[in-house]
Amino acid sequence: MRRKSIILMLCVFGCLFGCQSKPLPLSFDVPPALCFEGKIYWQTESEPVVENQTPIATVEAVSSDFPDQNKTVNPSGQDWVDAAIYRNGDDLILEHEDNMARFEYRNAPTKQERVLKDFDETGEIALPGLTLPHFVYENMAYFLLGKASAGEAALLEPAGTIKKVCEIAGENFDGVGHVGDELYASPTQNRYMILHDIQNDTYAWYENENYFY
Incomplete structure (x- = not known):
């Protein structure tokens, strides 16, 4: 009985560590x-x-x-x-x-100038969004690429939250979503990031505008 318990524990630990070490496939095609x-x-x-x-x-x-x-x-x-x-x-x-x-490895700062959201007396946005969802991080602008998952966000590292809601993001931690939306980044690459929309509990990939051309 004890031998079976030991074997079972070894199998469980092996599965856990094996799953942790296996990289998850990303939800989009990554360039070379x-x-x-x-x-x-x-x-x-x-x-x-x-x-x-x-x-x-x-x-x-x-x-x-x-x-x-x-x-x-x-x-x-x-x-x-x-x-x-x-x-x-x-x-x-x-x-x-x-x-x-x-x-x-491109890291030129964005040339966008901040334009804050315009709210009416009810607190609703008076000016509808004119640009694609985006934010600024480390002086670079990131634009919406596509859906992501919580599992993919776990592959990256927490990188702060959105501080200002803007029509056009121009300064660090500006974004067009919600204050408090969470950012995830990689310590080695600056092309892709993930934003967690805290109100809708959704995740999305964003791409650095430096790599658009």
């Missing part, structure tokens, strides 16, 4: 990405240029959708395994066989 020296760089359409340079490293393996191990790519970027890595300014160039691409 490379983790390098603590940052996630995303493949872009910008022209890759390498001139008489020596590679600084090589892509070693495939990791998760948001790769967290140095010199690894996500499943979307699996064709870049074994690619040579070059540095070009703030960007990275990957070269593999006859293919070459530029990977970037």
Whole structure:
């Protein structure tokens, strides 16, 4: 009897730890990405240029959708395994066989100027929304991408709450939703975040406007 109890406990612990270590698939298609020296760089359409340079490293393996191990790519970027890595300014160039691409970590501040919501005497919004749902975090504007889940939010880290409700968000923690809406971010990538709408208890992915072009 005792032996059966021990075996059962081992199975339970194995299942728990196995489930915790298995990454959840995201609810949208993630572009190719490379983790390098603590940052996630995303493949872009910008022209890759390498001139008489020596590679600084090589892509070693495939990791998760948001790769967290140095010199690894996500499943979307699996064709870049074994690619040579070059540095070009703030960007990275990957070269593999006859293919070459530029990977970037973009963090330019938003140029939007704050426009606060206009409320009438009843407390209702007098001016309907003119822009897509968005918010500003670390001086960058994030726009609605699509639905997310609480499980996906758990993959990220709490990053504060919306402080000001705006028609156009222009300063940190401005947003077009509700005061108190919760933000979730990643310490290694700045392309995607999640917002938790506390009134409707819904989650949504948002994308950094820097990666729109």
